[in-house]
Amino acid sequence: MRNSDNMNAIATLRPDYMGFIFYDKSPRYMGDDYAPDNMYHLPRSIQRTGVFVNDKEQKIAETIERYALNAVQLHGNESVALCKKVRQMGVEVIKAFQVDALFDFTLLDDYAEVCDYYLFDTKTIGYGGSGHKFDWNILNQYNNHKPIFLSGGISHEDVDSIKKLRHLNVYAVDINSKFETEPALKDVALVSAFVSKLRE
Ligand SMILES: O=C(O)c1ccccc1N[C@@H]1O[C@H](COP(=O)(O)O)[C@@H](O)[C@H]1O
Numbered sequence: 001m002r003n004s005d006n007m008n009a010i011a012t013l014r015p016d017y018m019g020f021i022f023y024d025k026s027p028r029y030m031g032d033d034y035a036p037d038n039m040y041h042l043p044r045s046i047q048r049t050g051v052f053v054n055d056k057e058q059k060i061a062e063t064i065e066r067y068a069l070n071a072v073q074l075h076g077n078e079s080v081a082l083c084k085k086v087r088q089m090g091v092e093v094i095k096a097f098q099v100d101a102l103f104d105f106t107l108l109d110d111y112a113e114v115c116d117y118y119l120f121d122t123k124t125i126g127y128g129g130s131g132h133k134f135d136w137n138i139l140n141q142y143n144n145h146k147p148i149f150l151s152g153g154i155s156h157e158d159v160d161s162i163k164k165l166r167h168l169n170v171y172a173v174d175i176n177s178k179f180e181t182e183p184a185l186k187d188v189a190l191v192s193a194f195v196s197k198l199r200e
């Protein structure tokens with residue numbers, strides 16, 4: 001999210017998390033000097049989540065402080081050590097992994113102690129926001145030890161398929177580009193319909 005009115009409209013739908021992209025190569029980048037005031041008034045029930053790609057510890061720390069973030073989504077090749085340091089900053093850590101048929105789930109083991117959730121996104125040449133879905137059957141190889149964010153090209157047509165994933169430890173469903181009218185601007189009616197159907 002980036003546009004203040006759009007954020008407020010989406011906030012009325014009571015999402016558990018709201019994401020802000022601090023990756024300067026993304027079309028959803030918040031910019032170098034985004035006004036923190038736009039975010040402060042969001043309901044406390046919404047976890048303000050900063051999305052970072054291969055940033056340095058100091059930059060992440062400064063951004064957490066400036067925007068009073070509650071959670072950090074690390075969407076690049078961040079090390080276990082960095083995840084640990086970010087978690088010590090007092091935020092939830094959501095570590096993203098790009099999944100394809102060859103994904104090695106044993107890679108997760110080292111991250112188990114240093115993050116709160118794993119996020120499974122589709123493997124692409126970029127880092128995220130691709131709008132591409134991966135084959136969720138691959139997740140049958142996951143041991144479900146830690147709750148996950150399901151991500152990657154999820155659209156309003158996916159509700160029924162998501163509801164069939166009850167055997168997996170899905171904690172959150174992460175929606176992004178498939179609900180936009182333009183980058184960083186959500187279609188509120190589409191999100192509303194999706195959320196209602198998912199909560200049914
Ligand atoms: O959205 C972006 O531009 C982005 C850029 C870099 C890293 C992550 C990004 N977004 C995250 O990507 C996933 C999947 O998004 P999509 O549904 O495929 O568009 C999601 O977690 C976004 O937060």
